[in-house]
Amino acid sequence: MQITLTVNGVERTAEAEPRTLLVYFLREQLGLTGTNIGCDTSSCGACTVHVDGESVKSCTMLAAQADGLSVTTIEGLADGDELHPMQKSFQENHGLQCGYCTPGMVMAAVSLLDENPSPTEQEVRLGLEGNLCRCTGYHNIVKAVLAAAEAGS
Amino acid sequence: MIPAAFDYQRADSAEEAIALLTEHGDEAKLLAGGHSLLPMMKLRLAVPSVLVDVGRLDDLRYVRDAGDHIAIGALTRHRDLETDPLLAEAVPLLSHAAGEVGDPQVRHRGTLGGSLAHADPASDLPAVLLALGGSLVAKGPNGEREIAATDFFTGFLESALEPDELLTEVRVPKLDTLGWSFQKFNRRAQDWAIVGVAAVRAEGHTGVALVNMGSTPLVASGVVDAVNGGSNASEAAERATEGTEPQGDINASPEYREHLARVLVRRALEESGLS
Ligand SMILES: Cc1cc2nc3c(=O)[nH]c(=O)nc-3n(C[C@H](O)[C@H](O)[C@H](O)COP(=O)(O)OP(=O)(O)OC[C@H]3O[C@@H](n4cnc5c(N)ncnc54)[C@H](O)[C@@H]3O)c2cc1C
Ligand code: FES
Ligand code: FES
Numbered sequence: 001m002q003i004t005l006t007v008n009g010v011e012r013t014a015e016a017e018p019r020t021l022l023v024y025f026l027r028e029q030l031g032l033t034g035t036n037i038g039c040d041t042s043s044c045g046a047c048t049v050h051v052d053g054e055s056v057k058s059c060t061m062l063a064a065q066a067d068g069l070s071v072t073t074i075e076g077l078a079d080g081d082e083l084h085p086m087q088k089s090f091q092e093n094h095g096l097q098c099g100y101c102t103p104g105m106v107m108a109a110v111s112l113l114d115e116n117p118s119p120t121e122q123e124v125r126l127g128l129e130g131n132l133c134r135c136t137g138y139h140n141i142v143k144a145v146l147a148a149a150e151a152g153s
Numbered sequence: 154m155i156p157a158a159f160d161y162q163r164a165d166s167a168e169e170a171i172a173l174l175t176e177h178g179d180e181a182k183l184l185a186g187g188h189s190l191l192p193m194m195k196l197r198l199a200v201p202s203v204l205v206d207v208g209r210l211d212d213l214r215y216v217r218d219a220g221d222h223i224a225i226g227a228l229t230r231h232r233d234l235e236t237d238p239l240l241a242e243a244v245p246l247l248s249h250a251a252g253e254v255g256d257p258q259v260r261h262r263g264t265l266g267g268s269l270a271h272a273d274p275a276s277d278l279p280a281v282l283l284a285l286g287g288s289l290v291a292k293g294p295n296g297e298r299e300i301a302a303t304d305f306f307t308g309f310l311e312s313a314l315e316p317d318e319l320l321t322e323v324r325v326p327k328l329d330t331l332g333w334s335f336q337k338f339n340r341r342a343q344d345w346a347i348v349g350v351a352a353v354r355a356e357g358h359t360g361v362a363l364v365n366m367g368s369t370p371l372v373a374s375g376v377v378d379a380v381n382g383g384s385n386a387s388e389a390a391e392r393a394t395e396g397t398e399p400q401g402d403i404n405a406s407p408e409y410r411e412h413l414a415r416v417l418v419r420r421a422l423e424e425s426g427l428s
Contacts, residue, residue, distance in 0.1 A: 001161065017158065018160065018204070019157070019159060019194075024155075040195070041154070041195070042192055042259070045258065048258060051261075055257055055261060057259070057262075060188060060262070061187060061262065062191070064206070065208055112257065115257075129256045129257075129342035130258045130343055
């Protein structure tokens with residue numbers, strides 16, 4: 001079937017089987033490999049993107065379900081060479097080590113602040129419960145999100 | 154992991170969804186948020202040959218005051234339940250429990266109707282609806298019928314829905330609530346409950362239901378009888394395992410689940426204001 005998405009502001013159409021998961025559609029059909037696949041079982045959050053502005057796990061959504069909707073991936077956050085404030089905050093606060101969880105973590109964090117612009121530390125920890133990180137121990141990720149909230153991103 | 158191949162049909166109305174179900178019979182499955190069905194299809198535990206996507210039926214996404222009850226559209230997502238001001242006011246137990254389901258990404262996609270139709274004893278919202286004494290509206294080729302929550306969950310992942318029926322609405326009576334509680338015991342934040350308890354005490358109604366204590370979500374009828382008969386929280390909680398048949402798995406033995414049920418029922422009753 002033909003699937004059309006508005007990805008990072010640009011309309012993209014590609015042919016895919018109905019069973020194609022959104023994450024594979026983004027990575028393989030559209031060549032947007034910033035979104036990672038971690039567990040492939042809806043547990044780790046590495047594949048988090050925004051669909052109509054809200055965080056979703058793209059390994060647990062069909063591309064067909066997103067047909068006609070707008071999708072934002074990690075590639076769509078920066079403004080040219082200017083990183084998104086959340087990306088900058090992760091960089092400044094050492095919110096990453098290997099970086100594998102980072103695209104999903106950043107997308108989940110941006111969605112979290114959209115819904116709750118000034119969260120408490122506890123709300124940040126709970127708000128990121130769907131995203132696992134095997135490196136950082138989370139403290140610096142939480143710090144990065146709180147700093148981004150403080151800076152009003 | 155990729156699901157087996159299927160035909161994908163998006164329904165633009167409830168009627169179209171029912172017509173597609175009637176046409177394809179047992180081969181077809183409704184797709185709402187996909188957060189129970191797609192993981193099962195990826196594991197090939199479910200292999201429908203036609204998926205009827207009802208995810209865009211926005212007219213089945215609502216929370217309304219319907220006089221003696223609150224009416225909730227079947228396609229209402231967990232996130233909507235969690236943030237709806239009317240629901241928070243009228244049915245705080247449901248609004249709170251919806252916020253405990255999975256994680257934010259899951260709550261952005263999963264729906265109330267999908268959660269109930271899936272009839273998983275480990276899910277949170279079926280037990281909540283049982284405790285509240287709610288009902289479900291199913292629509293099929295021959296019209297609509299209302300099913301009491303207590304008649305809906307018939308077996309492990311089995312419900313009273315016919316293959317050609319669509320859940321359209323969930324009804325929760327407006328209770329004069331004295332207290333409520335939702336106890337969810339799990340090891341990691343995003344996990345399903347190892348055991349969970351939904352409790353509500355209201356004028357003329359006591360509801361207590363259990364998550365993951367058998368092959369279906371269960372009303373803790375022994376506990377309800379004890380509370381109605383004047384028992385205190387500790388006494389009533391001793392009857393928490395009556396009629397249950399908990400399974401053992403990687404998280405807990407049946408005995409441990411029974412222990413948890415007694416402890417969590419006591420806590421739930423105490424938090425609901427029973428001494
Ligand atoms: C990582 C993860 C964690 C989770 N954690 C929890 C948790 O802690 N607690 C919890 O309760 N749940 C949890 N869930 C499940 C989640 O709540 C699902 O959203 C829900 O169980 C199913 O809703 P859905 O809309 O996604 O349904 P779908 O997956 O689309 O459908 C599920 C079933 O219901 C049927 N169906 C769907 N809608 C209708 C309808 N309107 N009428 C008739 N049949 C219908 C489908 O045909 C299918 O058989 C979790 C899921 C994931 C992926
Ligand atoms: S890859 Fe999607 S949640 Fe892990
Ligand atoms: S930085 Fe390595 S998994 Fe998070």
